Amino acid sequence: MPSRTAWHALARHPLGFLASQWPWLALAHLLSGVALGAVAGVVLLFLAAAGLVSLAVAVGAVPLLGVALSGVVVARVERRRLRLVDLDPAPDPHRRPGRPGLRGWLETRLREPATWRELGFTAVSLSALWWMDLLVLGFALVLPVFLMTSPAGDPGAWPWLVVGLFLLPAAPYTVTAWAGARAALTRSVLAPRDGEPGAELTEVRASRARLVDAFDAERRRIERDLHDGAQQRLVSVNVMLGMALLDTDPGSPVGRQLSAARGEVALAVDELRELARGVHPKALTDHGLAAAVDNLTARSAVPVTVDVRLPYRLPAAVESTAYFVVAEALTNVTRHSRASRAEVGARPETDLLVLTVGDDGAGGADPAGGTGLVGLADRVAAADGRLRLSSPAGGPTLLHVEIPCR
The missing domain is CATH 3.30.565.10 (Histidine kinase-like ATPase, C-terminal domain)
Known part of the structure; x- marks a missing residue:
C-alpha cells in the first residue's frame, strides 16, 4: 500500500525510499520553511516596530493589527507547504461569512480561537522552527561537503573525509525525518478543533469513507452469497434434472420437458454468474x-x-x-x-x-x-x-x- 506521508514512506521502504521523490519533497519543504521564516520575520519585525513608533497616533493600531492577523497568513502558507510531505489536505478552521465587509471580517477573525492559535504557532515557528530547519539542512548537507573538501595535503584531514562520506548518504533520511516531524507538529497545531468548520469537513470525509467501505463490504457479501448459495443450488437442480432425464425414454414428452427445464436452469446459472460478477467480481477479490x-x-x-x-x-x-x-x-x-x-x-x-x-x-x-x-x-x-x-x-x-x- 503506497504511503500518504514522507514519514510513512521512510519507515516502510527505507531503501526504495531513496529512489522516490519523497527526499526531494522533504528538502523543498525545509527550504521553503527557511524562506518563509526569514520573510515573515522581517515583515513582522517591521510591522511591530512601525506600530510601536506610531502608537501615539491612531494609525499605530494598524501595524499592530497586522501582527495580530499575521498568523492567519502564515498558517495558510503552512497548510499549502504541508502538501509537500503530507498528501492529505489540512482543513482551514476559519469561517467564511458571505460579504461582511472589512470591519466584519476583522471582527470575525479576531474572535475566532483559531486566529490566536495560529499566531502562537507563528511565534514558535519564527523563534525556533525555521532556525531548526536551517540547522538540519546545514548538518545534513553543508557539513558533509565541508568535511570532504578539507585540504588534501593535511595528514589529519582523512578522518574528516571519512566522516563526511558517511554523513552524506544519511542526508535524505535526516532531512525527511525532520520534515516529517515538522509536518506532524504543524498539522497537530493547525488542525481544526471541535466545532470549527474544518473539523466538520474532516468528519464528513471520514464518514463518507466509512460508508464507501461498508457498501463495498456489502457488495462482496452479496457476491459470495450468490456464488456459494443460489448458484450452487441451481447447479444441483440441473444435476438432478439430468439424472431424471436418464430415467426417461428418449424423445418422450417428459424427456423433452426435462431437457427444456435443464436448458432454462443452465441459462439461469449463466445469468446469475454475470450478476455476481457485476456485483463484485471474484477475480477482483x-x-x-x-x-x-x-x-x-x-x-x-x-x-x-x-x-x-x-x-x-x-x-x-x-x-x-x-x-x-x-x-x-x-x-x-x-x-x-x-x-x-x-x-x-x-x-x-x-x-x-x-x-x-x-x-x-x-x-x-x-x-x-x-x-x-x-x-x-x-x-x-x-x-x-x-x-x-x-x-x-x-x-x-x-x-x-x-x-x-x-
Whole structure:
C-alpha cells in the first residue's frame, strides 16, 4: 500500500525510499520553511516596530493589527507547504461569512480561537522552527561537503573525509525525518478543533469513507452469497434434472420437458454468474485490479487495449472504485460512443492510482445526458478522488481519474 506521508514512506521502504521523490519533497519543504521564516520575520519585525513608533497616533493600531492577523497568513502558507510531505489536505478552521465587509471580517477573525492559535504557532515557528530547519539542512548537507573538501595535503584531514562520506548518504533520511516531524507538529497545531468548520469537513470525509467501505463490504457479501448459495443450488437442480432425464425414454414428452427445464436452469446459472460478477467480481477479490479488468474487457463488445501496470495490490476500496469506473466507462463506450476501439490504462503515481479510459468514438459525452457520468463522478468523489473528462464533438473521448491510495 503506497504511503500518504514522507514519514510513512521512510519507515516502510527505507531503501526504495531513496529512489522516490519523497527526499526531494522533504528538502523543498525545509527550504521553503527557511524562506518563509526569514520573510515573515522581517515583515513582522517591521510591522511591530512601525506600530510601536506610531502608537501615539491612531494609525499605530494598524501595524499592530497586522501582527495580530499575521498568523492567519502564515498558517495558510503552512497548510499549502504541508502538501509537500503530507498528501492529505489540512482543513482551514476559519469561517467564511458571505460579504461582511472589512470591519466584519476583522471582527470575525479576531474572535475566532483559531486566529490566536495560529499566531502562537507563528511565534514558535519564527523563534525556533525555521532556525531548526536551517540547522538540519546545514548538518545534513553543508557539513558533509565541508568535511570532504578539507585540504588534501593535511595528514589529519582523512578522518574528516571519512566522516563526511558517511554523513552524506544519511542526508535524505535526516532531512525527511525532520520534515516529517515538522509536518506532524504543524498539522497537530493547525488542525481544526471541535466545532470549527474544518473539523466538520474532516468528519464528513471520514464518514463518507466509512460508508464507501461498508457498501463495498456489502457488495462482496452479496457476491459470495450468490456464488456459494443460489448458484450452487441451481447447479444441483440441473444435476438432478439430468439424472431424471436418464430415467426417461428418449424423445418422450417428459424427456423433452426435462431437457427444456435443464436448458432454462443452465441459462439461469449463466445469468446469475454475470450478476455476481457485476456485483463484485471474484477475480477482483482474489487476483486484484489487473486480472479483473482483463476479465471485464474480454467480454466487451468493443475491442479494448489494456495497459494496467500495478506492481502491488492496492487497497480494496481503491480497487473496487477503479473497477467500477472502468466497467461503467466501457458500458458507455459500447452504448453511446459508436467507437471501433477503446483503451484502458492504470498506473500508480506517488500515492495516487491514475486511471484512464479512452475511445475513438463520436465524442460529445455530457454528464447531463444520463450516461452514468454523474454516478461515476460521485463514486470517485466518495473515494476522495478526482475525475476529468475530455470529449469534444467528433471525439476522441478520454476519461482521466485519480484515486488516492491510502
